[in-house]
Amino acid sequence: MQLTINERSSTPKYRQIVEAVLHGIETGSLHRDEQLPSINELSEEFYLARDTVEKAYKFLKKEGIIQSVRGKGYFIRRESPDQLRVLLLMNKLSAYKKIIYYALLDELGPGTVVDLRLHHHDAAQFAHLIRENQDLYQYYVVMPHFYEQASRPVNLQALLAGIPSEKLVLLDKNIPDLTGNHVAVYQDFEHDLYEALEAGTDLLEKYQKLILIFPKDVHYPTDIVRGFRNYAIHHKKDFAILDTTNQYTIELHTAYIVLEDSDLAELVRQARQHGMILGQDVGILAFNETPLKEVLANGITVVSTDHEQMGRTAAQLMLSRRFEKIKNPFGLIRRGSL
Structure with a gap:
């Protein structure tokens, strides 16, 4: 194993050992079943703390790159140098x-x-x-x-x-x-959402207002807001953007676009509580397809990438x-x- 410890490198010493083993495998200088120096041998030869070498070998073992054989030492386990x-x-x-x-x-x-x-x-x-x-x-x-x-x-x-x-x-x-x-x-978040909403214009026509629930405490691309706003303006729809459904009461004749499952669940709960029929009195459109959305409330309409x-x-x-x-x-x- 070709190993050089760079004392000035920002890379931890145990990582330098790991990289040396990986480089040896990738270049073919280390082969399957070849024995590595023992922890004591490596620490003595390169003036390393025993814990440093042990940490490197533990990492390599966990990743399935080497294996330890009781009473014999550490051996290369990886199948081939081109393993991805x-x-x-x-x-x-x-x-x-x-x-x-x-x-x-x-x-x-x-x-x-x-x-x-x-x-x-x-x-x-x-x-x-x-x-x-x-x-x-x-x-x-x-x-x-x-x-x-x-x-x-x-x-x-x-x-x-x-x-x-x-x-x-x-x-x-x-x-x-x-x-x-x-x-x-x-994904092209702005244009993808705009085009998906265009594809559902026949469904959105019956609603007087569109509301996007765009959380402020969970990071989503702001391109989504632009896509939503562009669609609402182009179709002359009254619209609003909220950051949560907390302390909010669902409104009749409104379609909601939601990103978080917690907001989706709250809107479904409120619709049931107020006797509103989804798809008629109020609409819900959720982001990102999941198996739950297929069965929740007789099916949630979704915009989603594959x-x-x-x-x-x-x-x-x-x-x-x-x-x-x-x-x-x-x-x-x-x-x-x-």
């Missing part, structure tokens, strides 16, 4: 993001290692995850949704600069100004080494609530 390793960085793990995740896993196949990390819309946490996992993966699949503040706007280009463009896969959101040869499977297709398309592009930018399908699913 993917780091998936999501903002949160909601119901529809699980669909993307499992579709990605299924399409990539059992021979691929996919590690999932959550950045919780936090740019600093995202930057930390990139630094911590630099050079450990062939692909970095990123959902680039972050909180933006007027005083500290997020510079996405700078944030993604730590990932080589040929290793970057953007999911859900494209960044048109980003240079380099990267992959993107994305989350399973998003995961599968991203996986296919990685497996075939194609650097394409593909807009994911988006549409209206008609049910009784509108």
Whole structure:
């Protein structure tokens, strides 16, 4: 194993050991079943704390890259040097993001290692995850949704600069100004919503007012607001934008567009409480298809991208080494609530 410890590097020493093992496997200098130096041998040769070497070996063992044999030591376990390793960085793990995740896993196949990390819309946490996992993966699949503040706007280009463009896969959101040869499977939130609402104009005509419930405490792309507003103005509809259904009373002859399941449940509850019939007295249109929306209240009308297709398309592009930018399908699913 070719190992050089850089005392001045910002990369932790245990990560330098991990990278050396991965590099050895990828270049073919380390082979399956080959024995690695013992923890004591490595710590003595490179003047490392025993805990540092042990931490590196524990990480490699957890990832299935090496295995320990009692009384003998540590051995390379990975099947081949071209085993695909993917780091998936999501903002949160909601119901529809699980669909993307499992579709990605299924399409990539059992021979691929996919590690999932959550950045919780936090740019600093995202930057930390990139630094911590630099050079450990062939692909970095990123959902680039972050909180933006007027005083500290997020510079996405700078944030993604730590990932080589040929290793970057953007999911859900494209960044048109980003240079380099990267992959993107994305939604166009503003135009997708506008076109989906256009497709449902015959259903929306009977409502006097449109209300978008756009939470302020949960991060969603503001492009959604623009798409909604453009549609309402174009069709000369009275409209409003609320951030919650708390302390709000449902209104007759109004259609609601909701993003959060908690707001959806509250509107359905209030409609029942006031004896309103969904699809007649009041309308509900929800974002993001889930199995629950298909059966709730005899079916909730939904605007949604195809989350399973998003995961599968991203996986296919990685497996075939194609650097394409593909807009994911988006549409209206008609049910009784509108």
